[in-house]
Structure formats: structure tokens, C-alpha cells
Amino acid sequence: MPNPTLLTGVDDRTAIALKSIRLSLGSGPTRVEVLKDITLDFRRGKATAIVGPSGCGKSTLLMTLAGLERPDAGSVEIEGRAITAMGEDEIAEFRGRKIGIVFQSFHLMPTMTALENVAVPLELAGRSDAFARAKAELAAVGLAERASHYPLQLSGGEQQRVALARALVGDPSILLADEPTGNLDENTGASIIDLLLGQRARRGCTLVMVTHDLSLAARCDDIVRLHSGTVESVVAAREAAAAS
Amino acid sequence: MRLLSTILSFARRDLRGGLKGFRVFLVCVAIGVGAVTSVNAVSQSLLASFAMQGRSMLGGDLTLARSLRVLEPDERAYLTSLGRISEIAILRAMARTHDDRAIMVDAKVVDDAYPLVGQIALEPQAPLSRALAKDDVLYGAVADAAFIDRSGLRIGDRFDLGNAHFVLRGEIRSEPDRIATGIGFGSRVMISRAGFDASGLGSTASLTRWVARLSLANPDVDDARVKALADDILKQFPKSGWDARTRANVSPQLTRNVERFTQFMALIGVVSLIVGGVGVSIAVGAFVDRKRESIAILKAVGAPGGVAFALVLVEMMLIALAGALIGAAVGAASPFVAAHFAGPALNLPFEPIFSGRAIVAGVAIGLLSALTFVVAPAGRAHDTPVAVLFRSGATMEGGRLRARYIFGALVAFAAMIALVYALSSEKRIALMAIAGVAASAVVLRAVGWAVAHGAALGANVRNLPARLALGNIRRPGAVTRSVVTSLGLGLTLLVVIVGVDGNVRRQLKAGDPGRTPDYFFADVQSAQAADFRKMLKTRQPDATIEEVPMLRGRIVRVGSRRAEEVKAEQNAAWVLDGDRGITYAAKPPPGSKVTAGRWWAADYKGPPLVSLDGDIARGLGLTVGDEIAVNVMGREISAKIANLREVDWRSFGINFVLVFTPATFAGAPHTELISMTLPPEGRATAGSLVSDISKAFPTVVTLAVRDALQQALSLTEKLSTAVRAASSVTLVTALLTLGGALAAGQRARLYDAVVLRMLGATRRRLILAYLLEFLVLGVATSVFALAAGSVAAQLIVTRLMKLDFVFDWPGLAAIVAIGCLTTIGLGLAATWRTLGAKPARVLREL
Structure with missing residues (x-):
């Protein structure tokens, strides 16, 4: 049975196109096929939630979209460019220009201040206004006063705000988020999601978010449900809400 | 429990x-x-x-040695009652070949009983007595490979020693008592007592040392009994002036050297x-x-x-x-x-x-x-x-x-x-070395701290690779302090060794230009001194010639204690081993400075006074006003220490540990020790002068300082190879430590690399950041090692060795370069893995 797709065919409304993605992890007897022949398009400027049980391949799929995991077979096209055909450094530079990522564990550089962490993508891109932009971005997430603090001096919620500012500072057209509230309490998580979705809406970028939280997924435009490495269903969030 | x-x-x-x-x-x-x-x-x-x-x-169970005097009949009779005896002599002399070349030799005169213990092996094989026997005209002689090599003689060739003619009958392949009898700057030639008597050297050589050896009738007695017997013999003959050694104490100097080198x-x-x-x-x-x-x-x-x-x-x-x-x-x-x-x-x-x-x-x-x-x-x-x-x-x-x-x-x-x-x-040196290492470790720790905190000051630099580098240097758990401490200690030790070794070699190669004599002439008889000087002056009119009287004597008492009871520090113990050259002078000898007490009046005629080298005095626990006694020609002479001198041995010029007042040895037979320092243009003709001296004054011993320094240099090079090999162990350990530190910090480094690559960093940028990080560490470590190592080397060279210190900039610069390149090379090698890591897997695991 072919995988269901949200859109048929790649056109200018498609931000990310996955074709026949297969990916196995581990080696020898412990090798497991995590993604099994996934073909999927993500709509430009829309928010898509990826949901499914633990171990179904959600995060691996997100990593594959980001070019952090190279599939065994198939292709990943982002805005018409096949990142699966790029070399490691080319992918890194492409990611720096086009993609912002937010992780569950924040993944900030412990040796850098909040401001420096946010400035890194712009510095890597050779932008002379890196720190001015970083400062503005920190202010946008409500952390202007904490710019000179190191990650260990910030709360979990503050660290995730810094991570969000870092993801957004380069004005990426693609924003990827992997369980962004997984390490946060309910209230803090809710405020981060408000911030994330608000910023996305304001900037009009494409968001792909992995989450366990169905109420959070319902706030997105589309929902992709994975099961054992295959796409079980792709529905518009409104349809899903109506169905439930 | x-x-x-x-x-x-x-x-x-x-x-x-x-x-x-x-x-x-x-x-x-x-x-x-x-x-x-x-x-x-x-x-x-x-x-x-x-x-x-x-x-x-x-060469026996015990030996009794002294200068110039053979066994007296009563001494011989007493020793013979205890076992078998053999009497040999050791002296320096000049051998002359048929083509008029003069070679200094360590001659050994043996009697028919030699060797009492062990075997002498000759090539061609022959009994020693036959090899040394006289034929119609010539006395027999055997020699070691070094003499045969230097002289160019072949078996059967003639050569002269003193006034006698010898034929070389064999090469010594094995000489079991070689260490006990010592080889200095010459090479071994062994002759019979009859050959020695014919040479005339017995009446002229001030350096002739007669050694009586005793092989006990029952050699199975323990070492303590042998020692007791030696003490008893010395008591029986209190005026003998013997230096007694037993089989348990063959060469105190060699034992000390082995212990000293081991300790180092x-x-x-x-x-x-x-x-x-x-x-x-x-x-x-x-x-x-x-x-x-x-x-x-x-x-x-x-x-x-x-x-x-x-x-x-x-x-x-x-x-x-x-x-x-x-x-x-x-x-x-x-x-x-x-x-x-x-x-x-x-x-x-x-x-x-x-x-x-x-x-x-x-x-x-x-x-x-x-x-x-x-x-x-x-x-x-x-x-x-x-x-x-x-x-x-x-x-x-x-x-x-x-x-x-x-x-x-x-x-x-x-x-x-x-x-x-x-x-x-050598506890003092051990303590100094440990204190030096501990101080270096503490200072290096502080340097590591300073580098880490200095990096923190530069943390706000806007250049990303520089900020990453500085961040890695100061992060908690960074390799900074470990690298600076371990590699710093290894490199500091290397700088010390290169600094000391280079200066010692330089000094041995060149001496002190203009001050180091080219030749020493020993055993110049007082009667022939004027003719000898005249010959030198005629042939080398621009040479600087110094002359001092010389006698041989053994220190027998230090303060109130017998010499054998004194526990001297290692740097001074050698003066108690056997005979030493001593002299007398009205004025302080050139190259020395009185540091304690006063020099005597030029016309002083009172009780014997002596001037002592300050370092030796400290090593023996003596000071101005104490007494010291020497045995010269069987006569024990006590003298009060009038002053201490700081002797500048760097020029290798004439100087003595013990300098007495002239009246002490008034009328005593002595020889002259003459040094000759040549102008550069005089060196070309010096060889023929030495050859002519050996003909005109066959009993005078000539020592070419350059050859002696060359031999010392050769020995130094061998020791230095061993020391460098040992210090390389320290450097290997330092590199392992650096590797270990990098491995321990790999987790954090991997994390940074992956996050940066997620954000768009290329491998080139990461490499640049690592390069900067390890360059800063390498430079900081090497510069400290250079500074601390140079100071330590300078202290060792100038204070302990009393030599001039010159910075060997090319050598030291090479060490700094090695330090930097090693740090960068190892650092990059260890971090290379982080560049190839799969980001998704690392992010999933962290």
C-alpha cells in the first residue's frame, strides 16, 4: 500500500519533499530499519506536527529532514534542492542558511553566553551584524536581561528560549522542533509553544515539530502520524479535531 | 573489615x-x-x-698503595706472613715510536707474581712473564688495543719508554684488575720491573704509585675480616702512608659515580x-x-x-x-x-x-x-x-x-x-631536584590557571573560531591545566638537559679560549726545569708558560678524625681517595679568590698553613682554623687551614685543592708542573715540539689538553645519550597524559562540534578553532618550559658545575617549536574524530 501524502507532486507550495526514504540504525544483529520507504511532502509556510508512539522514528525523520542523518535510500529535497546529494560541509552551510532547529535538550554551547549562542549561526554565515541581530532576537524571546548569562546560569525554560532565538536568528525558511517542551514543566512548555508558534506565524516559515502532545499537534496545520517507521496517516489538523 | x-x-x-x-x-x-x-x-x-x-x-684480597715508595723489607716480611703478595707500580709516561711520535701511556709495572688473582689474556697467546722478558737488547712489553691504535705499532715493533727500549710482544685482551688500577687519559702499556728500572722513570716520575697486593692464604674469610685485617696492617705501620683498599671496596670513585648516575x-x-x-x-x-x-x-x-x-x-x-x-x-x-x-x-x-x-x-x-x-x-x-x-x-x-x-x-x-x-x-641534590620539580608543577598549575583565566578575559572576542578556542581553553574540565602541567614538566626537563648538556659540551670542546693551556708537562725535574723552559721559549716565544712545584700526598687526617673515618659529601669524597697533587705558593694562585680567612705573608716562615678549595672544605666539614694532615713521602705533615679559596676550574689551568706555605716543604724533593698556552699561530708547530721534548726529556710526561678534553667530551656524549633516553621517557609520559586529557575531554568537544555543525559550521572552521586552541596551549607551555628550564639549567651550570652559561638559542627554539607542534599535532589528531561524527547519533545520545 503506498504511503499517504498530504500533497501530490512537488510544486512551489512544497517546502520539503521526501521520496522513498529508508534508514536503518545500528549494525549486525542489532540493526533496525527505523524509516521504511517514506514519501512525504511538507507544505510551505505551514506548521506540521509529527506524532506517534515512542520509537516509531519521529526524531529520526526530523534529523533526516535537517540533513543530520543521511538516509540509506531515497532523497530529501528542501525548497527544490536535494540535500541528500550534498557533501557534509555543503549540507552544514545550507542548514546554516535555511534551517533552524530546536531540541528537547536545548543543546546550547556551555562555554558561550546566551548572546554568543544566539549569534553563532550569523557569525558562521559571516554576518557583520551578528551580535546586534542576536540581541534583538533575545529581546524578542524576552531574555534581553539575560544576554550575558551562561547556559548553566539559566532555567530550563530560559535555555529553551535561547535555543529558539538561535534557531530563528538567521530568518530560516524551515524551522524544525524536536519535542521542544519535553524537558519543561507544563506552564513553561506552554509559553515556549506560544512563542514558537507566534514567531512562526509572524515570519511565515515552515515548521515541522515532533511531539507527543496531541493538543499541541492540534495547534498545527497538518498532522503526520508515524507507526513503526511508516506514515500511518496525514491529515489536516482541523479534520483531526473534527474527527475526535 | x-x-x-x-x-x-x-x-x-x-x-x-x-x-x-x-x-x-x-x-x-x-x-x-x-x-x-x-x-x-x-x-x-x-x-x-x-x-x-x-x-x-x-687483584687480591686487599691492596696497599702509596706514591714513590716500594715495600720496605719489614713491610714485605709482614705481608708475606699473611699470604701471597705481588707489588706493581702505576705511572704516567711518554712512549716514543721509531718515527718520533710521543704518546702518553698509563704504564703498569708488574712483578713475577702478577696476577695474584685472575688471568691476563694476550694475543698472540703467551705467558705474561715470557712476553715481558728481556731478549738480548730489548725488554718485552704488552699493550692494550688503544695504545696499538694510537701508536700505529704492530706486534714486534720497537718503542722507547724513558731511557729504555722495548718491543711490543702482544695485545692485552683481558686485564681483570684494570678498573682498580685505573686508566686516565693514556692507554695501557705493561712492562716488567726490570724494564722499569732500566727506563729511569722510577727516579723521576712523581706520579708513580706502588701497589702491594695481598692474596690471603684463606680467601674464604668474610669481607669484614678482610677490612679488619687492612685496619690492623695500617696500625702496624702507622707511618706507611698507605691507602688501603679491600675487595669489597675496589673503586670508591667508580661506585660513587655509578650511584650518582643511578640517582640522576x-x-x-x-x-x-x-x-x-x-x-x-x-x-x-x-x-x-x-x-x-x-x-x-x-x-x-x-x-x-x-x-x-x-x-x-x-x-x-x-x-x-x-x-x-x-x-x-x-x-x-x-x-x-x-x-x-x-x-x-x-x-x-x-x-x-x-x-x-x-x-x-x-x-x-x-x-x-x-x-x-x-x-x-x-x-x-x-x-x-x-x-x-x-x-x-x-x-x-x-x-x-x-x-x-x-x-x-x-x-x-x-x-x-x-x-x-x-x-x-646524594640527598642534597635529590632534595633540590624534587623541590625544583614540585615548584615547577605548582608554577605550571598557576600558568594553566592564568591561561584559562586569560582565555576568559578574551571570551568576548567577536571572531568565532577564536571564541571557540578560548571557550575550550577555559571550560570546566578543559585540558588546559593538564596539558600545561604535564607537557610543561616534560619540556622543562628537556630544556634543562639540553641547556646543561650543551654548555658542558661547549666548555669541553673549546675550554676557555685564550686561558685554557694547550699542554701540561709533568715530572719536570727541578734540575732540568731551566733547560726545559728555555726550550719552550725558544720554540714558542709567544706562548704563555706557567710553572708550579708539585708533590704527591694523601690526606690522612681531617680535623681530629682519620681520613677513612670521614663521611664526606659526594662532591668532596674523591680528595680522600689516594694521592693528590699538592703545591706550595707565596701568593694566591691565578684563577682563585680567597673567600674566607687571609692569605699568608710572602715571607711567612711559621708553622705549616694551608689554603683549601672552599667547596671541598664544605664537603669535608672543614673551615678556617681547622687542621688537616697529609702524608708526603711517608712524612705526616699537619697544617692549619689559613683560608678558603674559590677556584675557577673553568680554564682547566694549573690549580690545586691544597696549597701550602712555601716553608712547609722547604728542601723536599719535588718536580715542576709546567703549562703552555699557545697563540693560535703556534699550534701548527706544536706537534714537532712535543716530539722533540720527548727525545730531549724522555722522562717528562706531556698531556695534550685538547686530547684530554676530547676524551672527556666523548664520555660526556655517551652519558648524555643515556640521560636523553631517560628524559624521553618523561616526554612520552607527558604525551600520553596529553592524549589522555584530550580523550577525557572528548565528550564535551564532540558535543560542541556537533552543535556547531548543526548550526552550519564547516569542518574547516572547526579545525581552525582547534588549531588556535592548541596553538595557545602549546605556546604558553613551551614559553614557560623555556623560561623555567633555562633558569634551572643556568643555576645548575653556574652554581653546581661552576661553568659559564650560554643560551643555546637554536636548540631551545627547536624545543619550543617541538612543544607547539606536538601539542597542535596531538590535539588535532585526537579531535579529528569529532569532525567525522554523525551528528544525529551524538545528539540522540547526549
Whole structure:
């Protein structure tokens, strides 16, 4: 049975196109096929939630979209460019220009201040206004006063705000988020999601978010449900809400 | 007891998983213990060989030596009543070949009873008595390979010694008592007593030393009895002036040199243990960090902090014990390996033994060193918060280490120093070396701290690779302090060795241009001195000629004690071994400065006074006003120390440890010692002058200073090779430590690299950041090593060796370059893996 797709065919409304993605992890007897022949398009400027049980391949799929995991077979096209055909450094530079990522564990550089962490993508891109932009971005997430603090001096919620500012500072057209509230309490998580979705809406970028939280997924435009490495269903969030 | 058993049981379970993460720890301890044990084991074998073969090395059970005087009939009769005796003489003389070349030789005059013990092997094979016998015209002689090589003579060729003619009848292949009779700058020629008498050297050579050897009727008596017998003989003949040696004390100078060299090499081993200790400390710190959740679980189920510490301590010390045993095994085997590969080259009796003392000492020093570096990082386990079980994060905040663990580490370090000190033969130098290493380690720690904090100051630089580099240098758990301390110590030691070695070699190569004499002429008889001077002046009118009277004498009393009862410091002990040259003078000799007391009036006629070298006086525990007695020609002369001198030995000019008032030896027969310093243009014709002197004054001994310095240089080069090999062990340990530190910090580095690549960093940028980081560390470490090592080398060269110090800039610059390149090279090699890591997998695991 072919995988269901949200859109048929790649056109200018498609931000990310996955074709026949297969990916196995581990080696020898412990090798497991995590993604099994996934073909999927993500709509430009829309928010898509990826949901499914633990171990179904959600995060691996997100990593594959980001070019952090190279599939065994198939292709990943982002805005018409096949990142699966790029070399490691080319992918890194492409990611720096086009993609912002937010992780569950924040993944900030412990040796850098909040401001420096946010400035890194712009510095890597050779932008002379890196720190001015970083400062503005920190202010946008409500952390202007904490710019000179190191990650260990910030709360979990503050660290995730810094991570969000870092993801957004380069004005990426693609924003990827992997369980962004997984390490946060309910209230803090809710405020981060408000911030994330608000910023996305304001900037009009494409968001792909992995989450366990169905109420959070319902706030997105589309929902992709994975099961054992295959796409079980792709529905518009409104349809899903109506169905439930 | 039960607690210990529980801890041991936990440790065993924990170590079941293997030694991953502890390889550097294990190797550092093994290398250090191996180095210390090997050096001591080889030395013990050498000294044991001297003891085992003492009888044949000495040429009897005991010997009685003195200058110029043969055995008196009553002395001979007494000794003969105790066993078989042989009397030989040793002297320096000039051999002349048929083509008029003059070669200085260490001549040995033997009687028919020689050798009392052991065998002389000749090539072609022949009994020694036949080889030395006189034919119709010529006396027989045999010589070692060095003489045959230098003289160009072949078996059957003629040569002259003094006024007699000799024929070379054989090459000496084995001379068992060679060490006891000593070889200086000459080479060995052995002749008969009759040949010696015919040469006329007996009446002129001031350096003739007569040695009576006694082989006891019952040689199975123990060494203590032999010593008692020697003391008894000296009491029987109190005026004899003999220097007595027994088979247990063949060559005190050689034994001292072996002990001194052993100590020096062992100290390098100890430095290597300290350098490796930094690696141990890193491994333990990483272990505690890795195990923090297990430790927290133990504490959560009721284990107090002390038990957590004890568990880590026991596990680490078990690994240290394993490393120490590996090192001890290597050390125990080293005498046997050395005997197999280097035995013949040693030119010394060498029978390898299994040295329990060396093994126990090596293991004990190794374990104390490990304990020093384990206690503090293991102490961190005590305060591991149980909260880590509820909190994720890549690093754990470090609190203040409890004072008891800092104290424990200091006690372990003090115990190690005490042990090294107790085992040292030269305690002052051992203490200075340990203090130097400890001070360097402390300063290097401070340099590491300064570099890390300096990096923090530069943390706001806007250049990303620079900021990454500085961030890596100052981050908690960074390699900075470890690299700076361990590599810094290794490089500092290298700078010290290169600095000292270079200066000693330079001095030996060149002497002190313009001041170092070109030739010494010894045994110039007073009656022929005027003619001799005239010949020198005629042939070399621009040469500087110095002349001093010289006698031979032995120090027999130091203050109120007999010389043999004095425990002198090592730097002064040699003056009590046998005869020394002594002189008298109305004015202070050139090249010396009176530092205590006053010089006597030029016309002083009172009781004997003496001027003593200040360093020797300190080594013998003497000062101005004390008395010292020498035996000259059987006469004991007591003199009060009038002053102490600082002697500048650097010029290798004429100078003496003991200078007496002229009236002390008024009328005593003596010879003249003459030195000749040539202008550069005079050197071309000096060879023919020496040849002519040997013809005109056949009993005068000529020493070419350049040749002597060349021989000393050759010996220095051999020793320096051994020292450099030993110090390379320290450098290897430092590099291992650096590797270990990089491996321990790999987790954090990998994390950074992956996050940066996620954000768009290329490998080139990451490499640039790493390059900058290791360049800063390499430069800081090397510059400190250069500064500290140069200061230490300068102190050693100028204060201990009393030589001039010159900076060997090319050599030192090479070390700095090596330090930087090594740090960068190893750093990049170790971090290369992070560049190829799969980001998704790393992010998933972290």
C-alpha cells in the first residue's frame, strides 16, 4: 500500500519533499530499519506536527529532514534542492542558511553566553551584524536581561528560549522542533509553544515539530502520524479535531 | 573489615567491565615504575658484580698503595706472613715510536707474581712473564688495543719508554684488575720491573704509585675480616702512608659515580611518575564524572560520602597496582636485557641479578605517586549530589573539595618524597631536584590557571573560531591545566638537559679560549726545569708558560678524625681517595679568590698553613682554623687551614685543592708542573715540539689538553645519550597524559562540534578553532618550559658545575617549536574524530 501524502507532486507550495526514504540504525544483529520507504511532502509556510508512539522514528525523520542523518535510500529535497546529494560541509552551510532547529535538550554551547549562542549561526554565515541581530532576537524571546548569562546560569525554560532565538536568528525558511517542551514543566512548555508558534506565524516559515502532545499537534496545520517507521496517516489538523 | 570486603567486592564488579578509560593511567604508572625500577635494578646488578668479582678486580684480597715508595723489607716480611703478595707500580709516561711520535701511556709495572688473582689474556697467546722478558737488547712489553691504535705499532715493533727500549710482544685482551688500577687519559702499556728500572722513570716520575697486593692464604674469610685485617696492617705501620683498599671496596670513585648516575636517572623516572600523575588525575576525574549516577544511587540507598570515596580510591589503586606490577616486571627484566644487548659495550663486569630491593622501591614510589594523584579527584565522589539522578546535563557543577582529601594528597606526596630522599645517595641534590620539580608543577598549575583565566578575559572576542578556542581553553574540565602541567614538566626537563648538556659540551670542546693551556708537562725535574723552559721559549716565544712545584700526598687526617673515618659529601669524597697533587705558593694562585680567612705573608716562615678549595672544605666539614694532615713521602705533615679559596676550574689551568706555605716543604724533593698556552699561530708547530721534548726529556710526561678534553667530551656524549633516553621517557609520559586529557575531554568537544555543525559550521572552521586552541596551549607551555628550564639549567651550570652559561638559542627554539607542534599535532589528531561524527547519533545520545 503506498504511503499517504498530504500533497501530490512537488510544486512551489512544497517546502520539503521526501521520496522513498529508508534508514536503518545500528549494525549486525542489532540493526533496525527505523524509516521504511517514506514519501512525504511538507507544505510551505505551514506548521506540521509529527506524532506517534515512542520509537516509531519521529526524531529520526526530523534529523533526516535537517540533513543530520543521511538516509540509506531515497532523497530529501528542501525548497527544490536535494540535500541528500550534498557533501557534509555543503549540507552544514545550507542548514546554516535555511534551517533552524530546536531540541528537547536545548543543546546550547556551555562555554558561550546566551548572546554568543544566539549569534553563532550569523557569525558562521559571516554576518557583520551578528551580535546586534542576536540581541534583538533575545529581546524578542524576552531574555534581553539575560544576554550575558551562561547556559548553566539559566532555567530550563530560559535555555529553551535561547535555543529558539538561535534557531530563528538567521530568518530560516524551515524551522524544525524536536519535542521542544519535553524537558519543561507544563506552564513553561506552554509559553515556549506560544512563542514558537507566534514567531512562526509572524515570519511565515515552515515548521515541522515532533511531539507527543496531541493538543499541541492540534495547534498545527497538518498532522503526520508515524507507526513503526511508516506514515500511518496525514491529515489536516482541523479534520483531526473534527474527527475526535 | 566487612566494609572493606564490601568495597572490594563492589570494586571487583566495577572493574569486570575492563580497563577502558584507564589505559593512559595504567601505562603512565607502568612507565614511571618501569623507569625507576630499571635504573635501580641495572645499578644493583653492576654494584653486585663489583662485589662478586671484587677480588679479581682488585687483584687480591686487599691492596696497599702509596706514591714513590716500594715495600720496605719489614713491610714485605709482614705481608708475606699473611699470604701471597705481588707489588706493581702505576705511572704516567711518554712512549716514543721509531718515527718520533710521543704518546702518553698509563704504564703498569708488574712483578713475577702478577696476577695474584685472575688471568691476563694476550694475543698472540703467551705467558705474561715470557712476553715481558728481556731478549738480548730489548725488554718485552704488552699493550692494550688503544695504545696499538694510537701508536700505529704492530706486534714486534720497537718503542722507547724513558731511557729504555722495548718491543711490543702482544695485545692485552683481558686485564681483570684494570678498573682498580685505573686508566686516565693514556692507554695501557705493561712492562716488567726490570724494564722499569732500566727506563729511569722510577727516579723521576712523581706520579708513580706502588701497589702491594695481598692474596690471603684463606680467601674464604668474610669481607669484614678482610677490612679488619687492612685496619690492623695500617696500625702496624702507622707511618706507611698507605691507602688501603679491600675487595669489597675496589673503586670508591667508580661506585660513587655509578650511584650518582643511578640517582640522576632514577630522579628522571620520578619526574616521569609526577608527569604521568597528571594523567592519572585526569583519568580518575573522568571516572568519577562517568560514574556520578552510580555513586549517586549508592548514596541514595544509604552509602555515606566516605564510602563513595573509598570505593573510587580502592578501584583506582587496584589499577595503579596493576600498572606498578607491569612496570616492576619490566624493571626486573632490564638487567638481563641490558647484559644481553649492552653488556660488552659497558666494559665493566656485569652479571645481571634479580633485585628485590629495586622492585620494592619502584613499586612503592609508583603507588605513592599514584595515591598522590588519585586522592583529590577521588575525593570529589564524596560530595556527588544525589540530585544528579533527577537532573540531566552534560557537566556537573564542582563544589569545593574537602580539606581532608587535599591533606591526604599532600601526605601521600610527602611520603613519596621521603622515600625518594631516603633511597638517594646524594640527598642534597635529590632534595633540590624534587623541590625544583614540585615548584615547577605548582608554577605550571598557576600558568594553566592564568591561561584559562586569560582565555576568559578574551571570551568576548567577536571572531568565532577564536571564541571557540578560548571557550575550550577555559571550560570546566578543559585540558588546559593538564596539558600545561604535564607537557610543561616534560619540556622543562628537556630544556634543562639540553641547556646543561650543551654548555658542558661547549666548555669541553673549546675550554676557555685564550686561558685554557694547550699542554701540561709533568715530572719536570727541578734540575732540568731551566733547560726545559728555555726550550719552550725558544720554540714558542709567544706562548704563555706557567710553572708550579708539585708533590704527591694523601690526606690522612681531617680535623681530629682519620681520613677513612670521614663521611664526606659526594662532591668532596674523591680528595680522600689516594694521592693528590699538592703545591706550595707565596701568593694566591691565578684563577682563585680567597673567600674566607687571609692569605699568608710572602715571607711567612711559621708553622705549616694551608689554603683549601672552599667547596671541598664544605664537603669535608672543614673551615678556617681547622687542621688537616697529609702524608708526603711517608712524612705526616699537619697544617692549619689559613683560608678558603674559590677556584675557577673553568680554564682547566694549573690549580690545586691544597696549597701550602712555601716553608712547609722547604728542601723536599719535588718536580715542576709546567703549562703552555699557545697563540693560535703556534699550534701548527706544536706537534714537532712535543716530539722533540720527548727525545730531549724522555722522562717528562706531556698531556695534550685538547686530547684530554676530547676524551672527556666523548664520555660526556655517551652519558648524555643515556640521560636523553631517560628524559624521553618523561616526554612520552607527558604525551600520553596529553592524549589522555584530550580523550577525557572528548565528550564535551564532540558535543560542541556537533552543535556547531548543526548550526552550519564547516569542518574547516572547526579545525581552525582547534588549531588556535592548541596553538595557545602549546605556546604558553613551551614559553614557560623555556623560561623555567633555562633558569634551572643556568643555576645548575653556574652554581653546581661552576661553568659559564650560554643560551643555546637554536636548540631551545627547536624545543619550543617541538612543544607547539606536538601539542597542535596531538590535539588535532585526537579531535579529528569529532569532525567525522554523525551528528544525529551524538545528539540522540547526549
